[in-house]
Amino acid sequence: MQNIDKDAAAAFTPTGRLRASINLGNPILAGRDAAGAPCGVSVDLARVFAKRLGAELELVVFDAAGKSVEAVTGEVADIGFFAIDPLRGAGIAFTAPYVLIEGAYLVRGDSPLQSNDEVDRAGTTVTVGQGSAYDLYLTRALKAARIARAPTSPTVVDVFVREGHGVAAGVRQQLEADAARLGGLRLLPGRFMVIEQAMGLPRSRGEAAAAALRAFVEEMKASGFVADALARHGIQGASVAPAAHS
Template identity: 70%
Template sequence: MALTPAIRDAFTPTGKLRASINLGNPILAHADDAQGAQGVSVDLAREFAALLGAELELIVFDTAGKSVEAVAAEQADIGFFAIDPVRGADIAFTAAYVLIEGFYLVKQDSPITSNAQVDIAQNRIVVGKGSAYDLYLTRELKQATIVRAPSSPTVVDTFLKERAEVAAGVKQQLESDAARAGGLRLLDQRFMVIQQAMGLPKSRNADAATFLSDFVEQMKSCGFVAAALKRHGIKGASVAGPVAYSIAD
C-alpha cells in the first residue's frame, strides 16, 4: 500500500512517531547505557519512522503490560507485543514477525518432569504481570494458582522468594536466570509459542493498519528481521512466516 498523507497523519498525530518499547522481553529490546534502548523492536521502529519520513520518539517501559496500555490509551502510536485476544480489544495487530517459545522452570529436585504435571491444585506458577504468559495461562490453567511477579525479568527471583513450584517465561530469560541462580532446570517441552507482532491503536484508520501489516511482511521477506536478530545476538527466536500462527501448540 502506498504511503498517503492520511496514513502518515494516522501514525503521527503529535508530529512524531511514538513507539512503545518493552524492555521486559530481552528477545525484543534491552537497555544500553551508552545508546539507550536497543534491539529488534527498536530497529523496526526506526525503519518504520524512516519510511514515514517522521521523527522517532521511543517511549520505554519495563513491562509488556505498561507498553500495551500506552498504545491502547493512544499515548504511543505503535508498539511491539505478543498477540493476545485480550490486548486485541484495543490494539490492531499485524501478523507476527518473530516467534518465541515459552517454557516452565522448576527446582532441580522438583518431582515435576513434564508440562502435564504443572496444572494441579497444589502448584503455584510465577509469571510476569501482564505478560503474554500471564494472559495465556490465566485462560488455560484450571487448577494451579498464578503468582504475578512485577515484571518478566523478576519472575525467577520471585519464584525463589515465594518458594513456588513453577516459573513460566521466555526460554532464554529462564535459561539465563537458571544459570545465575543454580539448582534450577527447564522442563523439556514448550507450553506455548508467542507471536510477537506490531500493533497500533484500533481507533486509527483501517488503511494505517493495512500499511503497518504490509511493512511487517516486507521486513520479514527482505531479511531485515533475520538480520536484526543476528546483529543483536538473539538465539532461540525465529522469524515468523507469512501466515498467522496459533498462539499455542
C-alpha cells in the first residue's frame, strides 16, 4: 500500500478536508443511488484516497464536466475526475488514465449518415455537452460541421431532438440509454474517439502531491479496484486503462 508523504498529504487538504469534485454528467463515472446520494467509480476512488490521507471527504457535486474542471482549476476542490485534454492541463496536473471510454455519434433512424467519417461535412450540426471532453476534442477536429452546445452531457440528446440537429456526440452508454428512451434513433458504428479518464489536482499543489496521486491511480488499477468498481456499478462501455509507462 502506498504511503503518502506528510507534506504531500497536506497539499491535498488545505481546508482540513479532501474536497473531491464529482461530475454527474458522465454516467460511467458517477450517478446517484436510490437515496439520491452520489455514487460510482469516481466516488469510490475519492473515498479510498481520503482514507489514505486520513482526511474527511467532502464531495463537491456538479452536473457537467466543465464545472468540475473549473472547481479544481479554481481550487474550490482539491481533486477531480476528468477526461485528459491539453486545454484543461494548463491548470490541472493529470494522472495517467484509469478508465477508457468510447465516444460515439447518434443520429435519427432515417439519417443518411452511415459512418463516423461522414459526420464532418457542411450543413451538419453536431450537438455536444458544453465544456465536455467531446466538445473540446470536436472543436479541434471538425472542420466543416457546426457544433451546437447543450448545457450538460445528459441533456445532449434532448437538445439534439428538439433543435433538429443532425448528430449527437457523447458517451456511448448515455447515447444508448437515450436512444432506448426516445426511439427512432441509432448509433453510428464504432467510435470517433477514446476518452482517457484520469484524476487530477490543481497544478499549484506541487509535484510531490501530483506524484502521490499518480501512484494512487496506478495502485488502484493494478490491484483490481477499478475493475471491481466498474463491475459493482454495472458499468458497460468502459475498460480499465493499462498501466502507465514508467
